[in-house]
Amino acid sequence: MNDPDFLRIGTEERDQALQALGDHFAKGRLPVAEYDERVSKAVEAETRADLRPLFADLPPPHPAVLVPHPIVPQPQYPMAPMPPNQPAYSPSQRYRLAAGLLQILLPFGIGRFYTGHTGMAVAQLLLSFVGVGVIWCLIDGIILIARGGTDAQGHDLRW
Template sequence: MAQDPDRLRIGTAEREEASRVLGEHFAAGRLSVTEYDERVAAVVAARNRAEVREQFDDLPAPHPTFLAPPLPTYAPMTRHPELDPRPGGDVLPPSEKSRLVAGLLQLLVPFGAGRFYTGHTGLAIAQLLVTIVTFGIGGIWSFIDGIILLASGGHDGNGRRLRE
């Protein structure tokens, strides 16, 4: 059976935080000197969160951080073999774009053609401009990018993993 969080005992760190926050309310003019002294004394004598919470019931934020409700916990996601989990936790279906096509376009047409294909328009335009401005030398960027796409794949413009 889960214990009521308000019944948990508090320590010196929690009392000091609550006193500091009461000082902020006093400085903002929400508490008189007498009220501030009474509330700080009650916080110093408090044994659990409920006794501290009483001192903040009629005050707006800020409140001590330990009085905030606990964050919800979620069950871990399970990986479906046809889906690709991304670092942020999103699960997206694989792209309809091919990594082989993207890589070959990058190698054979070194003007960002493979990146136009995958939907990375900004990157493709940058590769095109660098290649034009450097009289073709910038095509090395597209060439290396093509090798990387062929070797390790990548993602399309929507963040989905390129198809094998």
């Protein structure tokens, strides 16, 4: 069974077929009764071969599962050597947990001063007098702890 038409399809492929049928119905290519019949067949389809007759007499768009994708071998390129004077990547000397906790416990942009983002830190500091900066710092601290961040040089913060 090397024929791709007899591969089983899933919910995503059925949804693509239903969307394409809806587009054809919206453009007036299918009457209501025929649209209902094709939709019920698309919902019951188990293989690509079951979907193909539903679109045989319709112009594109067809569901992506029915569009042939030729397999083209990708050329293999050798990896370029790293220049000798280029230092290897190194993570930041700053810690994301420290930056996040500083943002949460001292919500005046202190964590951003720690990471070297002085512009953002000054904005958080000034906005903290209005109250918005405190909320910004709390959310920023949670994000720093959860997802990490970078220091001013663009290096990823350590755990």
